[in-house]
Amino acid sequence: MRVHACPVRFYYEKSETVAESDRYAICKQLSYHLGNLLDSEDIWNEISTVRPAIDPGQKDFLALCITACNKHEWIPAKETDVRVVSKKHGLSGMIDRITDDGAFFIIRASGAMPMGTYAADRLRIAALALCLEEMTGSEVAGGNVVYIPDGVVRYHEVQPRDRRQVIATLHKYRSIMDGTVPEPPLNAPCNRCKYQEKCAGSVGRRLSELL
Numbered sequence: 001m002r003v004h005a006c007p008v009r010f011y012y013e014k015s016e017t018v019a020e021s022d023r024y025a026i027c028k029q030l031s032y033h034l035g036n037l038l039d040s041e042d043i044w045n046e047i048s049t050v051r052p053a054i055d056p057g058q059k060d061f062l063a064l065c066i067t068a069c070n071k072h073e074w075i076p077a078k079e080t081d082v083r084v085v086s087k088k089h090g091l092s093g094m095i096d097r098i099t100d101d102g103a104f105f106i107i108r109a110s111g112a113m114p115m116g117t118y119a120a121d122r123l124r125i126a127a128l129a130l131c132l133e134e135m136t137g138s139e140v141a142g143g144n145v146v147y148i149p150d151g152v153v154r155y156h157e158v159q160p161r162d163r164r165q166v167i168a169t170l171h172k173y174r175s176i177m178d179g180t181v182p183e184p185p186l187n188a189p190c191n192r193c194k195y196q197e198k199c200a201g202s203v204g205r206r207l208s209e210l211l
């Protein structure tokens, strides 16, 4: 997904490991309890076991998430942290929760948009659906994104354009890993990126090549 957001940024950071945030650790641990009593003390005990150095002030964030999630009815998970693989596409990933009715969910630590899902989440759902389809042999129409801080679930029906984007992103990923230096995309999210100076020259070059 980092390749999709900006392949250049991915190229700069490809040897760095992505650290899990406190917020994600809280949302992820809470998600194991969805469909059962959301007991703040129990969940915090688990979080501080998983992440011993967590700032105790983050308990307030947990409380906010619990309040938000208590406004929604949840089906308990049948399975959690299910690894899925597509040999055909050389792709693997993790589904956070699957319920008895076969629905699958990914957990996000961000708030929800007023409607719909973020582009990166649609891509995640499409990639996981591809893997699940290969493993089960049946078509997977879509999946759910849980925005824990808002207690909101959004279903995304996978579209052909999502599948095309997964395939294009995989091509880009492989070419970067093979040593190709990617071009900055025209719609890269540069305004909130720390590499603006580093990239400034190459974006200008790209435009002049196009015009």
Ligand code: SF4
Pocket (backbone or CB within 6 Å): 006, 007, 008, 009, 184, 185, 188, 189, 190, 191, 193, 194, 195, 196, 197, 199
């Ligand atoms: S400044 Fe723009 S093109 Fe460069 S890495 Fe950041 S998002 Fe990508």
